[in-house]
Amino acid sequence: MKTGIYPGSFDPVTNGHMDIIERSCKLVDKLIVAVLINPNKDAGLFSIEERIEMLKESTKHLLNVEIDSFSGLLVDYAHYKNASIVVRGLRAIMDLEREMQMAQINKNIAAEVETVFLVTRAKYSFLSSSAVRELALFNGAFDDLVPAYVSAKLKSKLE
Ligand code: ADP
Numbered sequence: 001m002k003t004g005i006y007p008g009s010f011d012p013v014t015n016g017h018m019d020i021i022e023r024s025c026k027l028v029d030k031l032i033v034a035v036l037i038n039p040n041k042d043a044g045l046f047s048i049e050e051r052i053e054m055l056k057e058s059t060k061h062l063l064n065v066e067i068d069s070f071s072g073l074l075v076d077y078a079h080y081k082n083a084s085i086v087v088r089g090l091r092a093i094m095d096l097e098r099e100m101q102m103a104q105i106n107k108n109i110a111a112e113v114e115t116v117f118l119v120t121r122a123k124y125s126f127l128s129s130s131a132v133r134e135l136a137l138f139n140g141a142f143d144d145l146v147p148a149y150v151s152a153k154l155k156s157k158l159e
Contacts, residue, residue: 004028004085004116007074010035010051011044012150013058014132016124020089021059023118030064032081037071045133045157058147075110086115091125 004024010017010033025031035051046054048069055067070077078086086106088099103115127145135142136154143151 001029001082002085003030003032003081003083004087005032005034005074005078005081005083006087007034007036007070007077009038009041009044009129010055011046011129012051012132012146012154013055014124014127014129014146014150015144016089016091016120016127017129018058018147019121019124020087020118021065022062024087024116025062025065027087027116028064028085030066031062031087032066032068032083033059034077035067035069036074037069039071046153050153054147054150054153057149073109075106075113078110078113084113086113088115088117089120090117091120091127 004027006021006024008017021031021033033055035048035055037048052067052069059065059067074086078084090096090099099117106113106115132142132145132154134140135145136158142154146154
């Protein structure tokens with residue numbers, strides 16, 4: 001069985017993430033979308049539990065997708081989950097440097113784990129969780145950028 005991991009902050013999950021999830025779950029038998037618990041990063045807008053809940057609600061139509069969280073090294077988590085593929089999304093050239101560095105570091109410490117990049121659909125190439133958070137904070141429209149469940153959560157969070 002081929003298991004893939006799609007790691008990220010997902011604060012919150014956007015339609016750009018959803019596009020990557022929907023495309024990559026067809027490439028593996030099981031896709032684990034894993035929220036990174038990073039103690040060095042700010043708390044963010046949503047708690048880890050809220051991010052997990054939003055991911056679960058937004059992916060419930062996808063039968064081979066599992067939602068989880070992890071801390072520590074991604075490759076250790078991949079070994080623990082018996083996963084051989086890490087999926088990442090590439091929006092633009094600005095993502096490339098950071099993504100290449102991460103993939104090369106991971107390759108160095110775990111040669112059997114492959115990082116696979118999916119190129120974002122053009123219509124989502126500008127989209128990021130931070131842009132959505134900012135739009136939400138300043139009353140911008142974000143309904144078309146996130147799953148419906150996330151949109152409702154954002155509205156109630158900021159009320
Ligand atoms: P991180 O903090 O690890 O970058 P994110 O939640 O921002 O976490 O992103 C997780 C993954 O999703 C990364 O591979 C990122 O490049 C990708 N991604 C983010 N936004 C989009 C988007 N709009 N379209 C496609 N991929 C995206």
